[in-house]
Amino acid sequence: MSKTIFFVIAICWNISLIQAQFGFEFSDSIPVEIGNDQLKFPWSGGINHAQFSTIDYDFDGLNDLFIFDRSGNQIMLFKTIEENGDYTYKYIHNAASLFPEDLRYRVQLIDYNGDDKVDLFTYGIGGIKVYKNTGNLIDGLQWEVVKEVLKSEMPNGSFSNLFVSSVDIPALYDVDGDGDLDILTFNIGGQRIEYHKNTSVENYASTDSLIFKLENECWGKFIESDVSNSIDLNSNFGPCANNGLNIPEVTPRHSGSTVLAINLNNDNYLDLILGDVSHRNITALFNDTLHANPNAVMDSLDINFPSNTTPVDIPIFPANFYLDVNHDSIKDLIVTTNASGSSENKESVWYYKNNGTNEVPNFVFSEKGFLQNQMIENGKGALPVLVDLNNDGLKDLLIGTYFQYLDPADKISKIQCYLNTGTSSEPKFKFITDDWLSLSNSGYALRMHPTFGDLNNNAKQEMILGRADGLLSLYKKTGPGIQDYSLEEITLKDYMGEVIDVGQYASPQLFDITNNGRLDLVIGKKTAGLVYYENIGTKNQYSFKWVTDDLGAIDMGNIYQTDNYSTPHFVRHEDSLHLFVGNQIGNIHYFSNLDQDIIDDNPFVAASKNFANINTGGFSSPFVSQLTDDGRYHLFVGTDLGGLWAFVADKDSEPALKLTKQDTAEKQILVFPNPSKNGIINIKTPALKKLQLKVLNSLGQVIITKELNQPLNKIDLSTYRNGVYTLLFISDSGDFTSKKVIIK
Structure with missing residues (x-):
């Protein structure tokens, strides 16, 4: 067996530490009401500046809701539950443990290699880092780095980082319709859209590679102002005059744009929805339908999109996401804020229900504070305090906050x-x-x-x-x-x-x-x-x-x-x-x-x-x-x-924390070899110490339960996928300790 070692974790812990680590478990059992309504996700921790995707994280065939929050690089999961044809969400705590640890600034989940599992695109230094989803139903989510940073071939034949600013969100979309994933992103100067064509199909007749070429330096033939979010359509500035063939001198402007590629009118021509730093609105740009998508020209726009309903007016720096959030198989529009610490943080998720179809969307404003209105939410930096305010013998809850925007x-x-x-x-x-x-x-x-x-x-x-x-x-x-x-x-x-x-x-x-x-x-x-x-x-x-x-x-x-x-x-x-x-x-x-x-x-x-x-x-x-x-x-x-x-x-x-108990025998549990190359683990336990062993996989599922009655015991994990497993040792008194083992 040969696999990558994913983690290295110390295996000998003091029992007081272990009791601390395992003394508490997440619980959403305490109901919380606002008015006559009971909140669905009261203890889910709040939302500030969210980025939305979907993922079937547990491989049950249902897409779950994934949220990455720029504020603290936090991950949230809402599992889709189906019962008799009705769908609801359930908050999954500690979802970050299912994903790579180095995610920051942005996360987009999309299947680039056609295996029906969404992969992960996040910030890499000066651009985009990519993880491939290698998980399955048995082993759960697994991630493999395939690109530390994406490269793109420049017009002069050299290869450079496919630049995406840390504050930007690019569009990941099959622009030319050949089956592989292309990228639309603002150039380093922040005024025009670059089209980076994925040449995987052309080179390998497959979508499973990420090989890019800068195909058009002014995709859409428009320029965004360097001092505002105004748009100059049909521009002839720099490469826009020559169908995107030259790289002009870069003039840095205000940094920050979000790009959503979408067909808004079922004409098979790609349109855009843009959000811009320091602004509250989003702008839709419509293709003129006279030029193929790789050489698109935008000829009209809606600066207060969607103008058929309550338009977006959310301070500041809107980001746009197109996905089904109400389980009707029709993609909706979610608009959030993308300026961490300096934009709306209490009602920062606007939900536009799609009353049309995926081919001809009709976005109608539904609510502010989507999901947030179903949880305790007080802006940024909550400070909980319990105190009996009315002397009825029951402790009430006060929540301070760092600030609301x-x-x-x-x-x-x-x-x-x-x-x-x-x-x-x-x-x-x-x-x-x-x-x-x-x-x-x-x-x-x-x-x-x-x-x-x-x-x-x-x-x-x-x-x-x-x-x-x-x-x-x-x-x-x-x-x-x-x-x-x-x-x-x-x-x-x-x-x-x-x-x-x-x-x-x-x-x-x-x-x-x-x-x-x-x-x-x-x-x-x-x-x-x-x-x-x-x-x-x-x-x-x-x-x-x-x-x-x-x-x-x-x-x-x-x-x-x-x-x-x-x-x-x-x-x-x-x-x-x-x-x-x-x-x-x-x-x-x-x-x-x-x-x-x-x-x-x-x-x-x-x-x-x-x-x-x-x-x-x-x-x-x-x-x-x-x-x-x-x-x-x-x-x-x-x-x-x-x-x-x-x-x-x-x-x-019981009765409570058990933080003071010491059990020196627990310190003597030895697990070896670790890592194990053949999946066989030896466990040496203290003499006269009966323990129950539970082996947990990366999803926290118990895959083996065994009584350890001998000083030396063996467990066989050779039939399980390589990775990190948790060994949980439980004594007769209810004390327990934990060790991590690596199978490689």
């Missing part, structure tokens, strides 16, 4: 409120307001982060609000209502009367760090380090004393992102102190058994720097709480995309 010069931060209208065993959240306490009018700028606690022993939850300017404000609870709060101190001060100021982006938590019955104050911030103020007052009167700006010496930055934007969350479990910290990178650092480290002022040693394999793509924010009366913990994680992921302690880890 308003226009190019204006962003706003709000806190959403969801009231828990369920029970102590079955929580249910109901949307109350998008702007709790009207804090968007407070002048606090962006990223408001609240924390709650009884600071004066009056059985009421005061609120300390972290602000973008690094300051904190104190609010007093004034009544039983969920919005009965009034500003007590505009700037919180310490016991000496000094203003508490952490620089930028304060993310506070009130928590009894020292376990003395008084709530201390820990504050995350933009730069590295957690700021710690000990409460030296009494239960009836808080008094915060600065201790350190670097509690635990925690730094979660890297060489690319030196800032932290830390969001700390302490939990006391079984009388032991634990800490979860979110950060700008998007993962969660977990620290266990910290009481002695607090006393001795020791650096905290992370039990995991990638807790539960959670990665939000940026600005993660964890909140752990016992939401129900069964003793199990719930973990809510705010994502960069403005929504939440929800996790619950695995039922096998």
Whole structure:
């Protein structure tokens, strides 16, 4: 057996780390309502700047919905479910594990080699990188790099990168109708469309190669303005005058265009839909039908497409996608924003239903916020907090946010409120307001982060609000209502009367760090380090004393992102102190058994720097709480995309996290050889230790279950496809550990 080694993973893990990794599982069981409607995908994490494709990811014959979000390079999957002829979507969590790890800026899924499996086109340095889909029903999705970057033959016979800007989305389309996939993309100057012809069929009588030649340097014979998105049709500028034969001097303009190739009127001549950076509209360009597609000439346009209905008006930089999203076999038009961090991010997916046919589409506006209106969505960078606002014994949900986009010069931060209208065993959240306490009018700028606690022993939850300017404000609870709060101190001060100021982006938590019955104050911030103020007052009167700006010496930055934007969350479990910290990178650092480290002022040693394999793509924010009366913990994680992921302690880890248990025998499990060339794996287990083994494939499916009763055991994976498999070892006590093996 000879295959590529896909991953190299350490195989000996500390059991406390393993318990952390497997202590929680994703759960969408808690219902969320807006008005009288229950959201279909409340815990799917939000959407900012999405790119849409379809893929049959599980090879069941049904196309599923694939979304790549430029904001944090996040991947989402919605599986198509068919029941008695009715079709629905189901959100699939952690879909990123099914795709290559280096996807960034853009992802387009399209079958280039005619095997009825969509392949993957993404950003390569200065152009396009291509992965071939080699998966199947048994082994699941598999990807093979076929081109690190596409090349194209220039008119002078040399080969260069087939240039596509990192902010552009090209059209991948069979322009000349010969069966292989051609590319239409704006030139490096950004004013005209280049047609790169795929010569696979001509050279090899097959579509399975990606060999390109720059065939036309002014495809469509139009020029886009270098200062706006206006179009000059039938242009004679540069190569446009000579049917695309010369390369003029490049004049760089504003960078950013999206191209959708589509036949809009069933005349067999290719039309275009363009989106442009800094603009809100999309423009349709229509072929004159006098020239064959390889030498197309656009002779008319619709600058407010589609003008027969509500035209696109979405700030800013629209991107267009043509696919069936309502399961009627007719392709619809989806329009999204493509300017990461600087365009609409709350209702950024516009859905135009195709009331015509695939041959003669008739796009009719259907809704803003497609999919987003079925999930918790608060713009960019969600910050979840659970607190009982109305003293009914049930914890309600507040969600802060980094910002919601308003226009190019204006962003706003709000806190959403969801009231828990369920029970102590079955929580249910109901949307109350998008702007709790009207804090968007407070002048606090962006990223408001609240924390709650009884600071004066009056059985009421005061609120300390972290602000973008690094300051904190104190609010007093004034009544039983969920919005009965009034500003007590505009700037919180310490016991000496000094203003508490952490620089930028304060993310506070009130928590009894020292376990003395008084709530201390820990504050995350933009730069590295957690700021710690000990409460030296009494239960009836808080008094915060600065201790350190670097509690635990925690730094979660890297060489690319030196800032932290830390969001700390302490939990006391079984009388032991634990800490979860979110950060700008998007993962969660977990620290266990910290009481002695607090006393001795020791650096905290992370039990995991990638807790539960959670990665939000940026600005993660964890909140752990016992939401129900069964003793199990719930973990809510705010994502960069403005929504939440929800996790619950695995039922096998009752009563809750089990983060403190140690089992030194588990460390002694040995797996060898690894990698294995013949598929035979030896497993050495501790003496007198009975374990159950489950072997999981790349889809997470259990393919082997076996009792390990001997000190030395063997498993045979030689009949399975080469790749990475997970070995899950479960003890009689319910503890488990995991190891990865590679078959090559």
